[in-house]
Amino acid sequence: MSHVTSAVRTPLVTGxxxxxxxxxxxxxxxxxAPTREWTIAFIIAVVVLIYGTxxxxxTWWEGLxxxxxxxxxxxxxxxxxxxxxxxxxxxxxLISAILLLFRQKxxxxxxRAAEAMTIFAVICAASFIMMHAGRPWVxxxxxxLPNTLxxxxxxxxxxxxxxxxxxxxxxxxxxxxxxxGLIPDLATIRDRARSKVSRYMYGAFSLGWNGSAKTWARYExxxxxxxxxxxxxxxxxxxxxxxxxxxxxxxGWHTTIxxxxxxxxxxxxxxxxxxxxxxxxxxxFKLEDxxxxxxxxxxxxxxxxxxxxVGVAYLTxxxxxxxxxxxxxxxxxxxxxxxxxxxxYWAMMTCNVITPQLFWSRxxxxxxxxxxxxxxxxNIGMWFERFVIIVTSLHRDxxxxxxxxxxxxxxxxSDYIFSFGLFxxxxxxxxxxxxxxxxxxxxxxxKSSSEKLPASVSGVAKGERVANxxxxxxxx
Amino acid sequence: xxxxxxxxxxxxGIYDDDDVVLQAVKxxxxxxxxxxxxxxxxxxxxxxxxxxxxxxRLGIAAFMFALSGTITALSxxxxxxxxxxxxxxxxxxxYSPIIYVPIFFELTVLFCALGMVGTFLVSNGLGxxxxxxxxxxxxxxxxxxxxxxxxxxxxxxxxxxxxxxSSGAAEVNVKQF
Numbered sequence: 001m002s003h004v005t006s007a008v009r010t011p012l013v014t015g016x017x018x019x020x021x022x023x024x025x026x027x028x029x030x031x032x033a034p035t036r037e038w039t040i041a042f043i044i045a046v047v048v049l050i051y052g053t054x055x056x057x058x059t060w061w062e063g064l065x066x067x068x069x070x071x072x073x074x075x076x077x078x079x080x081x082x083x084x085x086x087x088x089x090x091x092x093x094l095i096s097a098i099l100l101l102f103r104q105k106x107x108x109x110x111x112r113a114a115e116a117m118t119i120f121a122v123i124c125a126a127s128f129i130m131m132h133a134g135r136p137w138v139x140x141x142x143x144x145l146p147n148t149l150x151x152x153x154x155x156x157x158x159x160x161x162x163x164x165x166x167x168x169x170x171x172x173x174x175x176x177x178x179x180x181g182l183i184p185d186l187a188t189i190r191d192r193a194r195s196k197v198s199r200y201m202y203g204a205f206s207l208g209w210n211g212s213a214k215t216w217a218r219y220e221x222x223x224x225x226x227x228x229x230x231x232x233x234x235x236x237x238x239x240x241x242x243x244x245x246x247x248x249x250x251x252g253w254h255t256t257i258x259x260x261x262x263x264x265x266x267x268x269x270x271x272x273x274x275x276x277x278x279x280x281x282x283x284x285f286k287l288e289d290x291x292x293x294x295x296x297x298x299x300x301x302x303x304x305x306x307x308x309x310v311g312v313a314y315l316t317x318x319x320x321x322x323x324x325x326x327x328x329x330x331x332x333x334x335x336x337x338x339x340x341x342x343x344x345y346w347a348m349m350t351c352n353v354i355t356p357q358l359f360w361s362r363x364x365x366x367x368x369x370x371x372x373x374x375x376x377x378x379n380i381g382m383w384f385e386r387f388v389i390i391v392t393s394l395h396r397d398x399x400x401x402x403x404x405x406x407x408x409x410x411x412x413x414s415d416y417i418f419s420f421g422l423f424x425x426x427x428x429x430x431x432x433x434x435x436x437x438x439x440x441x442x443x444x445x446x447k448s449s450s451e452k453l454p455a456s457v458s459g460v461a462k463g464e465r466v467a468n469x470x471x472x473x474x475x476x
Numbered sequence: 477x478x479x480x481x482x483x484x485x486x487x488x489g490i491y492d493d494d495d496v497v498l499q500a501v502k503x504x505x506x507x508x509x510x511x512x513x514x515x516x517x518x519x520x521x522x523x524x525x526x527x528x529x530x531x532x533r534l535g536i537a538a539f540m541f542a543l544s545g546t547i548t549a550l551s552x553x554x555x556x557x558x559x560x561x562x563x564x565x566x567x568x569x570x571y572s573p574i575i576y577v578p579i580f581f582e583l584t585v586l587f588c589a590l591g592m593v594g595t596f597l598v599s600n601g602l603g604x605x606x607x608x609x610x611x612x613x614x615x616x617x618x619x620x621x622x623x624x625x626x627x628x629x630x631x632x633x634x635x636x637x638x639x640x641x642s643s644g645a646a647e648v649n650v651k652q653f
Contacts, residue, residue: 023517169585207604221532
């Protein structure tokens with residue numbers, strides 16, 4: 001699978017790093033004492049989590065009546081937040097699986113953090129499933145278990161049951177994929193560890209890895225199959241989430257465009273969240289040589305593409321609502337754009353369709369500040385997209401006497417805040433105790449894709465590449 | 477895993493570069509030395525072939541696990557919806573395999589991934605209580621180690637050391653397990 005990388009390609013690793021530099025730069029933040037910034041951020045996250053947990057317990061104790069739901073709008077922020085988090089959870093496995101199959105080498109620097117983000121986002125999404133079910137202690141009713149409640153089984157025809165299978169499979173496989181990727185790096189930290197505790201902990205979690213050629217060969221083979229499995233899996237998850245809506249007969253939901261439209265939107269919001277996290281990580285952990293402007297630009301290109309797909313989907317939906325001649329459908333869409341929730345609709349349109357188009361400009365695409373701001377805007381827009389789809393479709397029932405509005409209560413908002421506390425607590429723990437960049441994978445691209453120093457300085461460029469500067473041999 | 481049973485004296489050649497170690501494997505083998513194993517901080521493409529390791533059969537295991545997942549999903553849906561408690565929801569047939577495709581797919585992927593990773597861990601002898609056999613601690617950082625089992629070679633220690641050095645080894649150490 002060796003192939004050549006043109007020397008005119010921009011390097012993916014700058015600063016003329018050697019293998020030892022990679023280990024040192026990335027292990028450093030795991031081994032050192034927590035920085036002040038990290039400690040402050042962690043305390044804030046935990047405080048938010050504690051507040052959110054308290055509100056969540058009250059939600060469960062008192063019942064879902066504490067939310068602003070009514071008999072017309074029976075699904076609102078809970079499902080909006082669930083779909084939003086699941087969507088965000090699409091970028092990690094997309095980066096590590098699909099980009100592995102496409103041999104996009106820039107993925108090596110960001111896949112670890114993106115996969116961690118995926119796992120934590122799916123945990124947040126799952127927490128909304130638990131919340132909106134109202135009785136988390138009977139969550140096992142979603143599973144096809146033999147029971148004494150009347151020998152009923154779960155309804156396998158329901159997309160909600162498909163969702164149970166899709167999300168739990170996605171979570172499990174993503175977790176396994178991420179953990180397998182971590183093992184060689186955990187072994188690196190184990191072998192550098194000075195304290196007994198960390199040697200024991202990293203030793204246990206690295207499962208006795210010693211990097212033998214046989215293990216590596218099998219490992220590579222396994223990663224390839226896992227990537228092959230995860231690729232359709234990523235696409236299936238949001239497809240099935242979209243079917244929760246698409247298989248119903250609510251105007252505005254009952255459309256066949258939902259699966260591709262949801263998947264594109266998921267990748268769109270996932271990459272935006274990866275941008276936000278990675279832009280912070282690279283500064284705080286001083287990883288600018290590994291996560292370069294090239295990486296950020298590549299991800300912005302994905303955001304532009306998927307954002308445009310989402311834009312086309314919005315317009316197609318509108319067109320079909322008119323072209324179908326179904327008056328309920330037409331009304332649902334006109335009501336979205338001009339009804340009482342017009343502001344949510346136009347917030348969605350602006351944030352998802354208009355502002356990401358700024359990334360056509362190379363200067364904006366490569367600007368850290370613009371990228372950060374636009375990524376936040378994208379995720380605000382994607383939250384509104386789900387809100388618009390869910391609430392505006394429900395709030396106008398078939399009978400005008402049933403028309404209603406949805407107003408969030410303190411608990412709607414607090415339960416959403418809970419998920420942020422959970423997400424950032426987990427992410428900060430990850431960024432302190434685990435290497436945020438995949439060291440082993442970055443080392444594989446050092447020779448072919450890094451900025452070179454003279455051979456005598458770098459100590460790695462001894463091979464034929466120096467004699468033949470036009471092409472670099474790439475070992476992947 | 478052969479490592480777990482190996483004991484005795486090893487010569488360990490330490491290399492600085494992955495291309496050098498790949499070439500060294502070929503050179504050392506040509507000189508008639510039996511190589512125990514090579515250890516590296518990242519995968520080196522073609523190294524397993526150069527060492528003569530057989531092609532991994534993990535794919536077969538993965539396929540078998542995938543198949544078992546599909547069969548599980550088929551039998552689960554057929555037993556519950558087609559036999560034990562048929563339900564007609566929305567006027568659809570109580571058992572039509574098409575509507576269960578998402579279940580088939582998800583369980584296939586789940587069984588395949590978990591089964592394959594489990595097989596990988598078992599076949600490589602990896603586990604939380606396993607103590608790694610490290611020929612050199614730097615092989616998880618920036619060095620590449622070629623281990624030679626002296627008990628399995630007829631060539632003398634001094635000669636092997638010379639062969640390793642001339643193949644590009646920066647240093648040659650003795651490791652006793």
